[in-house]
Amino acid sequence: MRRCLRDNSLTLTFATAFLLTLAGQALVGHAEFNNGLLVDSLAPVSLTAYLMSSDFAVDVTENWQSEYLQFFLYIFGTVWLLQRGSPESKEMDRAGPEDDETQRVGAHARDDSPRWAAAEGIRQKLFSRSLGLVMAALFLLSWLAQSVAGTAAYNELRLRNLQPPVDWSGYILSADFWSRTLQNWQSELIAVASMAILSVYLRQRGSPESKPVGAPHHATGVEG
């Protein structure tokens, strides 16, 4: 049991932290939502009603989409884009998808390689890009969920202000949709750019996200 917990501690710790912060967001989001209702002289709603509201849904999904976009861009971008001196980058001469031997696919697969790495054709192509493709799919689904829930939440506010509701196509062209979207994207992008360049000159002993403490600043693609 202890070994099982240790072997999966990274996933388990972050998944637990996710559930706790989601619960926290639900509680404070509920309080904030009811404050807005009181301002408009409307009756407050229960926590259950808030958890089933489009306001809660749009607040959660707008953050999910940007996180999955961040990972998708990072996974696909780092195939081609380089940063000299960063452990997040490949060496300068390795830009691109690399050859089959380096990637251990097809005839170069080993006995312990996943079956789809040894396969030829579409299965190998799919498996070779599966991490980025799943992140891209989760980003698009999250963004879609944000737009659908956002339409409903936006219309609730508009109806409260005696304004006519908009449909989905109207909402995705609205300032509200793009404000929610871009404020999340900009924060992810500055964090990625910071990580790429700060890891050239700074170190975190023991972290695979960092170079070894004594590695030279110009060493690229070396992980601790």
Place this chain on the structure above:
Amino acid sequence: MTVTKALFVLCLTVVVCGLAYFTALGLTHR
């Protein structure tokens, strides 16, 4: 690896079901 595989499936399931739930909330509140 059995637990690891179970966590992999659980993670994808929670995220996909969560997204389906949030999309449904938006659709039912139109």
